[in-house]
Amino acid sequence: QIYKMAKNTNSTAFRRIDVDKYSEDNYKEDVDNETVTAGPSENEVMSLISQNKQLDALKYVLANSPLGNKNQAVRDAALTLALRVMLSFKTSQIEEAVKQLDYEQRDILMKYIYRGFEVPNEGSSAQLLVWHDKVFNHSGVGSIVRVLTDKKKV
């Protein structure tokens, strides 16, 4: 009798499987079936800024922020727009603008401020520090803690 050897004895691919990935003990993230927004439209934002409606532009980017969207490109695009809006304000207008926001909007804004710090650009950080100060005066350390703990990243 001739025993045929199994075909796959030549392959060593099995050595490259990450067995830890399949461990039952691993924490599985909740499958979130909530639909997330696709992010703010650039045209809308630029149009509002050009009409000197910075506060409306700000409310627009915050209302349409793609929180928790798994597509990194969408979130990066939204960040770019949010920063553009924040930097379009005159420093003296920032305090009043922050006063017009509610606590949910300020939490999202604080998340954008910290992401903005990560990508400094031509003195953007100086303006962001003013934003940070004004938002902090309203929302306190709690909003900063939520930048770190919230599951849905901006």
Added chain:
Amino acid sequence: LKMTSVHKFGQAVPIQCHSWSAERRSLALSHNNNTVEVYDQVSGGWKLTDKLEQHDLRVNDIDWAPNTNRIVTCSADRNAYVWVKGPDGKWKHTLVLLRINRAATCVRWSPQENKFAVGSGARIISICYFDQENDWWIAKHIRKPIRSTITTVDWHPNNILLAAGSTDFKVFIFSTYIKEIEPKPSATEWGAKMPFANLMAEFSNSPTGGGWVHAVSFNSEGTRVAWVGHDSSIAVADAPSGMVMMKLKTSMLPLLTLTWIAPNKLLGAGHDCVPVLFHVDASGKVSVGSQLEELTVVESAASSSAMNMFRNKDRVGTELLDNRLYSTHQNQICSMRIYSGTKDGATAVSTSAGDGNLVIWDLQTLAAKFNDLKL
């Protein structure tokens, strides 16, 4: 009448957990190590009357049952011990096999003191009861759908339902009905069917935020459960209104412990080192109330502190930095217990913190200063 009294127990080492005896004449606490110290109140202070030394690793929680006078302790060594005071006045221990392969994190006696619940890092809650026939404590496991460490547990007044908070950002309400030792429970607002380990309700901290759940508390009637999360939030779920959950995102640092002190009032404490009052209205909405201390900075008449700092640097060669916090506690409050009164109307609470102090807050005298504390 004093608003607060500060109590020290030896060195300034964090008091991880503490629990009072029924008459509040004795106190069991742990200094972040593997022993539990029992102190008795004597005139002018505290006397160390016993050291409960059985655990191999850090004691994570202690609970002293007021009626049966038994102490249960649980530890990172994956064990729990039940301590009973013998006729000679010494505490005798009994090992409880929790059958877990990770640290035990929290423990609480049930209202009737015939069971206790132990949360653990093994993603299991062990419900332990005494089996007369074999003369030992039996642990039954609740596993599904817990996916991470249990950090806190609290009992419903019906001795069956248990609230548990976890590092998987969830709060669970489980049934712990054990047919061997208790009659079948009647329906509550949380549901009618209560087989052991049945999940009656589940609330998630993550869609609206995130952060580990640090503490849970049932109100005195068991109709509402409140919890605090590491996203600096506090939330209340109301069963009669259809399990509606209301969450408040605070502007403070995260709270680590909380308890109901009235049907519509919660007291929380944590990384800000001061207890904070919260109001809960009829619809379950939470709003922040007074902090139990005014943290006003008393500026010295002379220059600002920065100037003083450099002046001292120049003169003495070192910085004389004053690191004292303006609050009574100098470090985060990790444990809070009702000292007198009940969840329906507490008149005093005790807090233990990372500064090694235990502070008793007299809520009635504090109510004169902070009006919204008035019950």
